[in-house]
Amino acid sequence: MAKQKQPKDPMPSPRVWAGPVVLGWLVPGGGHFLLKRNGRAVLLLVSITLMYLCGLMMHGAMFQPQTGDLLTTLINTGGFIGDLASGALYVLTVCLGYNQPDVAGAVHDYGTKFLVTAGLLNILAMVDAFEIAAGRKN
């Protein structure tokens, strides 16, 4: 017997989820704070912020969007999006001049990965905030 397709949930109004998602981008865990999930919000805030700060203290480099061959474009633009996803942390770093040029070295390289991963984890947190705000998750 053929499986019946599950009907997709309709997309909720942006008024419901835009606030938590935007606040979640600006401040890691901010969307969860807005949705009164304080325990999870604190864990997200502490983990993502500490990861970002460790990346900065390891003198990790910030990516700038560059075009060229496919790999260069993919790495630099993807890295830039990852950095940008940290929200206010990224904006403050750039405004206060703490962004470092790319230098050779294992620790610096780890730092660069920490900075990008903090942004990518913040995207996961924003998706979670969206699902909670949309009522798809408690």
Added chain:
Amino acid sequence: MPKMTLSHFEASLLFALFTSIVMGVVTKRDDRERLRYGVYVFGCFMAALVGLGWLMHFGHG
């Protein structure tokens, strides 16, 4: 900005710790499952870290 110098192992350990906390928090639906999944992800990171470390050790001869 103060400088932080970590060994490969320390950096990987910190990476695994932060990542597994966030993965645990955002993926599951109740606190018990979240804790279990976070510990599981951390264990997987550690197993991969030690396994790949030994692989590279033997690979280099």
